[in-house]
Amino acid sequence: MSDLLEIAVVIPTFNERANVPTLVAKLDQALVGRQWEAIFVDDDSPDGTADAARELARLDRRVRVIQRIGRRGLSSACIEGMCATAAPVVAVIDGDLQHDETLLPAMLDLLQRDTELDVVVGSRFVAGGGTGDWDRDRVAKSAFATKLSRRVLKGDLSDPMSGFFAIRTDHVRRLAPDLSAIGFKILLDLMTTSSEPLRFAELPYTFRLRTEGESKLDHVVAMEYLIALYDRMFGHVVPVRFAMFSGIGVLGVGVHMGVLGAALSLGADFLLAQILGAMSAMTFNFFLNNTLTYRERRLKGFRKLFDGWVSFCIVCSVGLIANIGIAAFLHDFRDGSAAGSALAGILVGAVWNYALSSKFTWGRY
Ligand SMILES: Nc1nc2c(ncn2[C@@H]2O[C@H](COP(=O)(O)OP(=O)(O)O)[C@@H](O)[C@H]2O)c(=O)[nH]1
Ligand SMILES: [Mg+2]
Incomplete structure (x- = not known):
């Protein structure tokens, strides 16, 4: 043997x-x-x-x-x-x-x-x-x-x-x-x-x-x-994580609209209602991404969650500026259709949010 x-x-x-x-x-x-x-x-x-x-x-x-x-x-x-x-x-x-x-x-x-x-x-x-x-x-x-x-x-x-x-x-x-x-x-x-x-x-x-x-x-x-x-x-066409991130982003739009509508109906002016809607959507997206998209790197504990939330909001705010900037550029200077320009802006914003939050919010240091 x-x-x-x-x-x-x-x-x-x-x-x-x-x-x-x-x-x-x-x-x-x-x-x-x-x-x-x-x-x-x-x-x-x-x-x-x-x-x-x-x-x-x-x-x-x-x-x-x-x-x-x-x-x-x-x-x-x-x-x-x-x-x-x-x-x-x-x-x-x-x-x-x-x-x-x-x-x-x-x-x-x-x-x-x-x-x-x-x-x-x-x-x-x-x-x-x-x-x-x-x-x-x-x-x-x-x-x-x-x-x-x-x-x-x-x-x-x-x-x-x-x-x-x-x-x-x-x-x-x-x-x-x-x-x-x-x-x-x-x-x-x-x-x-x-x-x-x-x-x-x-x-x-x-x-x-x-x-x-x-x-x-x-x-x-x-x-x-x-x-x-x-x-x-x-997965070779659209990576899993990006698909999840985007899916959650779409849900976030729903949250934004819901909060916006509720705030307006309670008599808030548009700017305040819009800020409330955006903050709620970002918070919602942050927590959902934290539990689902980045499950295995989930941030835990108040301090880490708070820092993560802040960095996520910053990333998304910049993403929003990019989104609006691109859409406005395509629409005003390239004669893009309203819907097409908006979609292109959203896509760029989504990729930006995804790429930067995966690095800065859920990245490993
Ligand atoms: N290392 C490791 N083992 C796991 C994990 N989840 C399940 N297991 C083990 O994988 C085996 C099968 O899991 P089990 O919960 O019995 O699945 P089920 O038989 O389909 O209900 C068991 O030996 C578990 O202890 C995990 O996250 N890590
Ligand atoms: Mg078993």
């Missing part, structure tokens, strides 16, 4: 402390006779998941821990874990025991035997697999997400949403610079990024019920998933 490391098992975790020892014991059983290592990638879980993993790691050199500070995100955690190993094959498995680790040796065998193969996916939707005791609501949501993802996928995967798979590590390293790393579904990201379709095989498994801890799949995650799909389909 060779000593060469065969497979790394990457385990993204957030608040999975109670599951760590069980999972390692199960890996030890499942991968008996194989050369493996386990890499926990923990986003500084408040419940001390990383400590629990390190405790095991001191006894068992096959266990390693990456503790990320100030960052969140399942996909990026998986990518970092996958790039942190010297093993030729890397598997990703959830840390909550919902995936069936006894499939790992078969995944590894397939990849070792068939050099034509790039990925082996654990699938809930091929014969022999299943979603276990999921409620109907969750089954329906998952089916919808799967259907959507098939539209961007080049292969006919039965379970592109699977978070359980094994892949050749050199593919990951090759694709890593181009992965979008947002969203929840790293497999989908890998498969859609590769210019040549990855050759895959599927093995059935049954999704288990979670017994410890709780699911992190929530509405924000669902939104991130949609964003990731958008990115794959249209």
Whole structure:
């Protein structure tokens, strides 16, 4: 038997402390006779998941821990874990025991035997697999997400949403610079990024019920998933962030008009009503962009929020001047139509606001 490391098992975790020892014991059983290592990638879980993993790691050199500070995100955690190993094959498995680790040796065998193969996916939707005791609501949501993802996928995967798979590590390293790393579904990201379709095989498994801890799949995650799909389909035309920023900008116009109307009807003069409208819209846009567009760099705490808000208002005020300046120039000196000139002004203003606020309001210093 060779000593060469065969497979790394990457385990993204957030608040999975109670599951760590069980999972390692199960890996030890499942991968008996194989050369493996386990890499926990923990986003500084408040419940001390990383400590629990390190405790095991001191006894068992096959266990390693990456503790990320100030960052969140399942996909990026998986990518970092996958790039942190010297093993030729890397598997990703959830840390909550919902995936069936006894499939790992078969995944590894397939990849070792068939050099034509790039990925082996654990699938809930091929014969022999299943979603276990999921409620109907969750089954329906998952089916919808799967259907959507098939539209961007080049292969006919039965379970592109699977978070359980094994892949050749050199593919990951090759694709890593181009992965979008947002969203929840790293497999989908890998498969859609590769210019040549990855050759895959599927093995059935049954999704288990979670017994410890709780699911992190929530509405924000669902939104991130949609964003990731958008990115794959249209991201090369209009970048995701700019699309979100502009969408929020349009909502801001609605806020502006609402406040303007309300202030006028309360008897304010136009200038005051207009100032109130603009301030409300900017404030609204600032907070919405802070929670959605720049979620992973969100400003927190009164001081940072206040500074961010001020810089955002300054950027937008300059953007407004540019907007009006360009529109007036096109209209008065280039004989542009009113609507066309206004639109051009708005576009320039939006790009300006986006570019400068991403640097000065949400930039990293
Ligand atoms: N590192 C890291 N792991 C995460 C994050 N969100 C979820 N996870 C882990 O990813 C795995 C799957 O997440 P889970 O919430 O169980 O998703 P579900 O099974 O689809 O409900 C679990 O091991 C989680 O602890 C995250 O932001 N960062
Ligand atoms: Mg889970």
